[in-house]
Amino acid sequence: MGVKERRAREKEQLRHRILSAARELFVAEGYESVSMRKIADMIDYSPTTIYLYYKDKADLLDSVCKETLLNLLNTLDRLRKDKSDPVETLRMSGRAYVEFGLKYPQDYKLTFVVRPQFQKGLGLEEGSVGEKVFNYLRTMVSECIRQKKFRQVDVETTGQVLWSAVHGVTLLLIDFPDFPWTEKDKLIDTVIHTMIEGLKP
Amino acid sequence: MGVKERRAREKEQLRHRILSAARELFVAEGYESVSMRKIADMIDYSPTTIYLYYKDKADLLDSVCKETLLNLLNTLDRLRKDKSDPVETLRMSGRAYVEFGLKYPQDYKLTFVVRPQFQKGLGLEEGSVGEKVFNYLRTMVSECIRQKKFRQVDVETTGQVLWSAVHGVTLLLIDFPDFPWTEKDKLIDTVIHTMIEGLKP
DNA sequence: AATTTAACTTAACATCGTTAAGTATATCGA
DNA sequence: TCGATATACTTAACGATGTTAAGTTAAATT
Structure with a gap:
């Protein structure tokens, strides 16, 4: 079952990429000024994808x-x-x-x-x-x-x-x-x- | 020139009413959650009227x-x-x-x-x-x-x-x-x- | 009475967080 | 290998945001 593990690893990687982008933007521009769309742009995904990995914007802040x-x-x-x-x-x-x-x-x-x-x-x-x-x-x-x-x-x-x-x-x-x-x-x-x-x- | 003075006084009053409403809402709901529309609603004016008395939302915060x-x-x-x-x-x-x-x-x-x-x-x-x-x-x-x-x-x-x-x-x-x-x-x-x-x- | 000025409003723009519905692609059971 | 299912992601939309430009209405001035 190496496939499932690889998929899980890839999911985790994306989750981490989202978090890194969020931190970078939060730090650079402040929590309020950062939009989900900006974060999504940074990692070349659609904004809604983020919601598959984090409940909402506050959840992202929490993790950061x-x-x-x-x-x-x-x-x-x-x-x-x-x-x-x-x-x-x-x-x-x-x-x-x-x-x-x-x-x-x-x-x-x-x-x-x-x-x-x-x-x-x-x-x-x-x-x-x-x-x-x-x-x-x-x-x-x-x-x-x-x-x-x-x-x-x-x-x-x-x-x-x-x-x-x-x-x-x-x-x-x-x-x-x-x-x-x-x-x-x-x-x-x-x-x-x-x-x-x-x-x- | 009593008229001019009265008008000035009325302007000052409205300015103060805006500020009071802003403070009340800022305190109750937090700066970010308060919209210019909410403040305007509270005093029964259109949102844009506020901009005749305060430069922008940050200016309101400043005065508060x-x-x-x-x-x-x-x-x-x-x-x-x-x-x-x-x-x-x-x-x-x-x-x-x-x-x-x-x-x-x-x-x-x-x-x-x-x-x-x-x-x-x-x-x-x-x-x-x-x-x-x-x-x-x-x-x-x-x-x-x-x-x-x-x-x-x-x-x-x-x-x-x-x-x-x-x-x-x-x-x-x-x-x-x-x-x-x-x-x-x-x-x-x-x-x-x-x-x-x-x-x- | 005509014109200017002041006070205020309507309509619009671009953007926001978030949700619902849709689409492809990969996996799995037969 | 074929059809069903599940996964991963996107498109489109909703109601709301701060702010600006372009009206509108009524009073003050000439």
């Missing part, structure tokens, strides 16, 4: 964002190696998070701003990639507390506080590129540094 | 956001009275900022997320309402440093850091309402508290 979260998770995971100084790891992870957002600003906004507007679900459900990203943050905070580098704070709340800070600075830098920010790296470092100082004993 | 920034500025200004403890004033202002965003979540997103996507200008130019809001933050930080409540930090950077934190937590609470946040008030307070602790000598 899932990929983005996977990329973010991989980026962060690469930093987890060194366990010696959890505070330093946390600091580097915060930087990596913001830099990821600034490196792929459109992907970041699609995932953390646009998607929630169009899709009720969080993308942070149990078992989801989003949850794994937040779990990553939880374990880092726990380690900081366990090693008495932080005072005895609530892990859950602290994780959310840190997320707020990095999310905030990332979005501000993306959304207001012309604002007279102090030097970008200094701003990012200060955000993270101030938070960490505020958590020390 | 300007109003929002004015409301935010007024809300904050009411807290500035008590100068005795600048740190406490800063804390209360931070709370007020986040609560403003949560009280009018759609207005907040329109101003700080949607608008930057559609309008190149920041709404934070010199002399703008947005700049006044940020100036408010600057003076509070300055006062904290002057009274040695904060260590010798850069006013500009510190203002931006604080804005990042409150902006971040506001947007996360709005965009991911189903996320298992720790109690909302506790989260907001902890964000602000952690920042302030991190700025103390």
Whole structure:
């Protein structure tokens, strides 16, 4: 039954081609400005073919964002190696998070701003990639507390506080590129540094 | 020349009626979902009449956001009275900022997320309402440093850091309402508290 | 009373997301 | 190998979108 498998593989390939085209256009022109027809044109299929592979435009967005979260998770995971100084790891992870957002600003906004507007679900459900990203943050905070580098704070709340800070600075830098920010790296470092100082004993 | 004045007043009234309808619909259904036809229907005019008062849909959004920034500025200004403890004033202002965003979540997103996507200008130019809001933050930080409540930090950077934190937590609470946040008030307070602790000598 | 100006509307354009119906091509049972 | 079935894709259409150009009507001015 090699035929069936080949067909399945071909279907999967087309599915992926559609997704790649969608991402490329979403990133280049923004979710709203991209039409199903543009995506279809890009891969030389009729617009309706897309609906055989994805439920609707929001479903495409969903899949694009899932990929983005996977990329973010991989980026962060690469930093987890060194366990010696959890505070330093946390600091580097915060930087990596913001830099990821600034490196792929459109992907970041699609995932953390646009998607929630169009899709009720969080993308942070149990078992989801989003949850794994937040779990990553939880374990880092726990380690900081366990090693008495932080005072005895609530892990859950602290994780959310840190997320707020990095999310905030990332979005501000993306959304207001012309604002007279102090030097970008200094701003990012200060955000993270101030938070960490505020958590020390 | 009472006639001319009356006509001018009537024009101004209609302009305001259009803006009110736009805001009501934007807030209720989101910028993207609102059509010029819907706005026109609401005030019993033809869709094209709107274009006699506003350049286009983005111009309507612009005006709505300007109003929002004015409301935010007024809300904050009411807290500035008590100068005795600048740190406490800063804390209360931070709370007020986040609560403003949560009280009018759609207005907040329109101003700080949607608008930057559609309008190149920041709404934070010199002399703008947005700049006044940020100036408010600057003076509070300055006062904290002057009274040695904060260590010798850069006013500009510190203002931006604080804005990042409150902006971040506001947007996360709005965009991911189903996320298992720790109690909302506790989260907001902890964000602000952690920042302030991190700025103390 | 004739003409200009102001306020507003009608009609149209190109484009959008999405669905229903249709068409070819390949696979399968006989 | 032939006819039936299933798969993969397309064509055509619907109602809606932002926006513009060309009217229309009524008031103000001369």
